[in-house]
Amino acid sequence: MSETQRKLTTIFSADVQDYTRLMGADEEGTLATLKRYRDAMSRLIGVHGGRVINTWGDGLIAEFPSVVEAVRTAVDVQNELAGLNAARPADGRMLFRIGINLGDVIVEGDDIYGDGVNIAARLQVSAPAGGIVISNTVYDQVRNKVAVGFDFLGPLAVKNVADAVPSYAVRIGEREDAPQQPRTDDVRPAMAPVAQARRPAIVGHKPVAFFAVIAIALVVINILTWQGVFWAEWPLLAIVFLAAMNWSRSQSWLDPRLAGLGVVAAGLVCINLLSWHGVFWAVWPLLAIAVVVSLRWMKRR
Template identity: 35%
Template sequence: MAQRRLSSILAMDVVGYSRLMQKGRDELLHALDVLFRTTIRPTVKAQSGRVVKLMGDGAIVEFGSARDAVLCATEIQKQVSSVPALYDDTERLWLRMGIHAGDVTVSEGDIFGEAVNVAARLEAAAPEGGVFVSKLVTDLAGSGLPVQFQNEGTHRFKNIEHPLQILSIVVDQVGSAPEALNVERGHDIRFAKSSDGVMLAWTAVGEGSPVVRAPAWISRLDMDFRLPHLAHFITSLSNTHKFIRFDARGNGLSDRDIPDISFDTMIEDLRAVFDAAEVERAPILGMSQGCAVAAAFAARFPERISGIVMVGGFPLGRSKRPVKRDQEKASAMQTMMKVGWDDDYPSLRDMMADMIVPLASVEDRRQFAEAMRDMVTPEVVSSYRKVIDEIDVTDILPDIQAPCLVLHCDGDRMHPVEQGRLMASLLPEARFVTYESSSHIPSANDPCWPLMNAEIERFLKQCRAS
């Protein structure tokens, strides 16, 4: 009896199969037999997949998890790249792959349905050695994958009714999940004392020249590697730098019973972490309100700043913006946070997660919303929100001489791209880059993340050289 279920489908085939058969049938079939026995089947099994059928030059593989399908395809392509050449080293053996997810019908071990058809279309369009995946797959796979995606745009396929947003896996830039896990396990928590006695939890991961993250939104150091807006930033930056970050006062593992929260204390807390980490001069990573904090720090301590990366920043908090609707929204959010922050049903925190990382998977956003309750109390988050809404650094920006990289998504629903543009226009040495995304802070599966990551690394290299 036929059954229906939700599956992720991986379609693969051999590039130039007919031509290779003509050059040497026996040698090709032997190489494919070895490849399927030693690489494809073991990797599929390791990722809990099922080879549904072999088709001479390819295969259809079913997975219950989009994450498993992506990891399997990536690992197979990595291994195939090292397979010895055929025909006296005159030909390489290449696979191309496509992954899609959806309902399938299962009958007598075989599978049918649109997910299979779309996966096959993606596979046919993929380049040699490449993997094309649908946006749906990256959404279902969630963050934390040791994989980078590149946006391939929107494509139409024959007999597929709706256009599909396609991404490719950047196989030669694939990281290692165990390496990321080792980074998480390898850091220790230390404490810095701010000028008013507040103890600030901080940590450093990686080796190399330092990069310091300014305080932004809310956090908790022992949760960072599970958060869809932070984990990939930490892993990427710690690969090439000593990445220093801390929980802001009232947050996470820092002191929660605090005498004061103000924009000025945020600047002073950043200085305290610079001193505790023995950093004389370094670039700062600012995210959201951390961009304004970093700018103010650069104005006050210019000798300690070699550059600022600003992601989703704003020079004017909502209460300071000329639009009355922004001011009303600021007041409403402060009240909602005070009375509804720790509700068992996290509707307010769900809304915040949706605004910060809208392209993260549903599961990642849900976990982010749950984690926020453990980061800060309702009273502190309401006060913290009020300080953020009152930010105005427009007067000091023209005096900042440090180079700045201002990055903003054009569909940012938390702080609109106009705020990023205003920030860049007031800074004397700013480069402004926008991305086609609705994210406030891009998640790992956001198509713009690889582009943003590369831009950040180029900028930090320039900071090191200066």
Template identity: 45%
Template sequence: MPDDKVKRRLTTVLCADVYGYSRLMEADEAGTLEALRRSRAAIARLVERHDGRIVNTWGDAVIAEFASVVEAVQSAIEIQQEISDQESVAPQASAMRFRIGINLGDVMVDGTNIYGDGVNIASRLQELADPGGVVISSSVYDQVHNKLSVGFDCLGQRPMKNIAPLTSYRLTLGGQAAAQAGIPMPENRTPSQSARAPGIDDRREPSSSTNAVSDWLGRLPRPVAVALTVSAFLITINLFTGAHKIWFHWPVAIILLGAALRTVLGRRPERDRS
């Protein structure tokens, strides 16, 4: 008797399609078809480079699978970069841009084809991607977030047609990919500044405040400046070692009095000479 048992496997599924394909075909059928062939050739080459295989193509869509999650995401990044380079010379209205979704999940195998929720989820994730962008499922994110030099924006749980909501992530590839993914970048910042960890800019304020205090002390008579610095040091020690017992006022008073006397006495000879 034939073995009718359904074969399953865990695999990484990549789904890609052309954004605005119908509009592009309506505007220029021959040019769009030629651009699609060129893009598919690039996709097939990059999928193969990362040990994946093209499962199916129909219309403007491409489905591929990979044994490695990391290789699948790396392939998607290179696909978007190469297609962007190819279409950079085309007018903006006719440029061909793909959206890519990637999912790690269980699939049913029928010959060379794969089916099931693992494929459907990848297809829905692709619909969430921006033109030229990549969106991955949380199962993919768990495997790659500490293995690739890219950023990830959590999209939360977005509703998807006939699929239970799941957490997804959008890839950000620095300044260029951020623009492709629709992430605005402040005009007065470079990509490296925008990628800086939160809080670095905030640390500039204390630095400027310290400079202001130093300038102010520099304008004071030297004995007064030294006395104030030592007094602040003693007050800090008192507050950190036992605020319940105040003792700093006595040494501080003596230091300030001595500084004041030294300043006054130091100026008296100058007045006498005048």
């Protein structure tokens, strides 16, 4: 039996955005691209002194003795993969999300376990396609050592972890040899963390107002042309669906894929009720969505 011990390390977690869609469109081509991209990622991890711990499906876990080198690796990975994607059609590009956390882990043989790994995986899920999200423990170590910008995203809730983890998005594309300019968003406010934490949630206000104006206009037109039929219910349902999808994508604390499936499920129930003929047919697509969500959730853990 392998000896179990604990250590402080930097965990690097990555996976592919929309991997299921890519596999559905071209299974063999997607697997070949995944191997090519993951080989490039593994090479860069080794160059920066890291070690690949595990790969599964479209995911990868690595660890680094240096926090700085872990962030530099992530930036190099995203830049190199962006170059590879530039030659591919927009709907065939393979975009990775990366999360990085510095934490205490349990080591057993070649594997690592614990909250430190779980937090890195949760940060990865919160990252945009082609982006990087880091924890506050990483930010504290690299803020003055890596010439990239950082955007504070607020506290991130992590399952089985008591306290929310403050997180930061890394701004990619700034030259590492460029002089580092002081930025107000690189400094965490001491007196108003709650106000900062709310920033991601208000990004979608303008689109919501736009959808609301269209919905009100449709209701007014329906009333002014009333002939005993409320025909606006279907375009209203479409507007609510689009607004809900837009809102779910603007929340940093939600997995965009799980949130999107939840919106689709709610939309199916509404369609079933609005077209009710005594049969709840939505139960079958809802069951399929529940299976997909369950598999996705187990994969995250």
